[in-house]
Amino acid sequence: MLRDLQAAFGAELLGSDMRVSAALGGDRMENAHRFGIYRNNIFASLTGVLEAAFPTIHTLVGDENFIVLASRFIAEHPPQEPPLYRYGADFATFLEDFELAVGELPFLPDLARVEWAVNEAYFEADAESLQPEDLADLDPEDCGNLQLTLHPSARLMSSGWPVWDLWGADVLPNPSPEGAQQVLILRPDAEVSVTLLSPGDFIFAQALAAGMTLGAAATAGAKAEECFDLATALGGHLGRGTFRAEFTRTAELA
């Protein structure tokens, strides 16, 4: 049956035994070599996909190590669908379990999460961003009741490692980097940006993303960071396009 033949062929491409060889025509040894061409096509092309999605990790660990990581990942987590722009979502979790990598570079999984968020943001749906002038006509008293929605490309990430410093680095930091950082990944137009947020600003943005009003989110931000300033944080987000153009006032919801 074709179904059985394809199952054996596929399993062999990702593994290394040669059960399918009996089904092939021609010389057995030569077939093993020729079958390897398919295996090489698959591993090389998918390694290329991962390199494009995780360029900083590729640079930091180097070509040879990246190929080792990618080959293991591809064999254990092969793609489940043809659009490969979505291939690599599990790479960060895979790295967590890969002792050899995280033993020496414990920040690697979180760095992979940032790179994956950048990749997601790049291909995410387009949307208009809220501009400062969109809020100009609002009664200042109403502002506290605003509910803002994050731009579809926006991703918030908090890490115990300095991921903002590490993202885009071209050499391994020495000594090993320390310190927590929070970042916002965003693509309001053509280019993806990664922005370092203060702890208060991060909690503020996270609260807005969770559906809290501007007033409640500002309170949460101030609780997280003594010097949190709403005007500065909001101005920054409006400037970079963190929110969708559409917004609501809680009064309108009632």
Next chain:
Amino acid sequence: MTSVGTPLTTEFESYPVPVAAGIGLRHIHFGEFLKDQPGVAWLEVHSENYVCPGGSRLATLETIRRNYPLSCHGVGLSLGSAEGLDFEHLKRLRSLVDRFQPSLVSEHMSWSTAGGVYLNDLLPLPYTEEALDILVRNISQAQEALGMQVLIENPSSYVTFAQSTIPEWEFCAETARRSGCGLLLDVNNVYVSSRNHGYDPRDFLNAVPGALVGEIHVAGHSDSEWDGHPVLIDDHGSPVKDVVWNLLDEALERIGPKPVLMEWDLNLPALDVLLGEAAKAQAALDQLVAANKMLVNVA
């Protein structure tokens, strides 16, 4: 910079793909296409590179599409899979077709998915009645879902199956006759497979129903050897070899002029190199037209 967020309602001028030479559009050449509108008759993209929801890649293709006829060439539909089609993927392809309105849509006579795993290569089918039935059923479903005829490309291959009972060229022609699909004749693939499996490429060309061919591909391959036997690898990473240009001439002579596409995927060179290859394909078409005119005049 291309602006993102254009509404999805653009109507392109119909711009059918002409009987002329085109090239594969690749991301590294986007800048030149946006800036200079290089002179090439039509463009082909890999469908799977444009099935994302948004971003600059789609916006750029939309801009370029305004100036060039377009063909969408899929590599992921896995028409030969015994487990049937991935209908989610078909929906993505339908959206792509609706958005960019390509006049040609093509796929491969191969498979890539088994047990829900997508193997990202064009894997060979055994040429049997069972595989033919499955392929024909899947193509019919795909054509229905896409609302148009699809061209199916003959693959290059490295292994054959002991259970195969039908010559590749008959399998290919029969697929088109039974499913109502068109054919994308890849003459480089014909050459690569003929050398890898020891048949005469002319056997293939002679069996292809010319009227069903809607497009021809040419590309580069690399030569290798195993234990004294040639093993040709279809890597699309170098200029088209003379033997393949010669085979293109023979194919055109036999089946008549068709749109010819020059493919290049690995180690992409400067755009000028691709345009130079396309000019050679155009010369082959022009030469055919000139020869036919002479025949008409003599008659």
